[in-house]
Amino acid sequence: MENTWPIYFKDRLIISNKKSANVIVTLWTPKETIQKLTDSDSYYIIGQLYTKKGINYFLRNIFANPVITDIYLVGNDLMQSGDALVALMENGIDERHNIIGVESGVIEVEIPKEAIDLFRQKVKLHDHRGAQNIVKMKEFVIRNDASGGWMRPTRYPDPP
Secondary structure: OOOOOOOOOOHOOEEOOOOOOOEEOOOOHOOOOOOOOOOOOOOOOOOOOOOOOOHHHHHHHHHHHOOOEEEEEEEEEEEHHHHHHHHHHHHHOOOEEEEEEOOOOOOOOOOOOOHHHHHHOOEEEEEEHHHHHHHHHHHHOOOOEOOOOOOOOOOOOOOO
């Protein structure tokens, strides 16, 4: 798994401490900016999340290697992808796989609602969006060691 994970956008992610259970999502703020402000032992991956659709790839990566227990959401939210991720964590999805409370926020039907519900139970989101929080990165990223996983690694089919 280690050589093939992350499955999606591996070349666009910064991978650091594979024993960490933390992911840092930087939205539209360059991931390299956050990397410079963060202890490399404190995170497994740093990546950007530009759009609501990108949440599907983010989820698929985590389901394929479910050691992540903490998501640190930082940076500038220009396309409301951060809002959508927060709403997903707080509200879940409806029967049509729409993120509850989000316009045009859809989770692919190939990802089961049960998996989304388990993700919401097992993973904690730390919302630190906004430029004022970027300089405080060292203060709120806490080292957290991954110990196993909260589900069996699973890959869901891509949409047609």
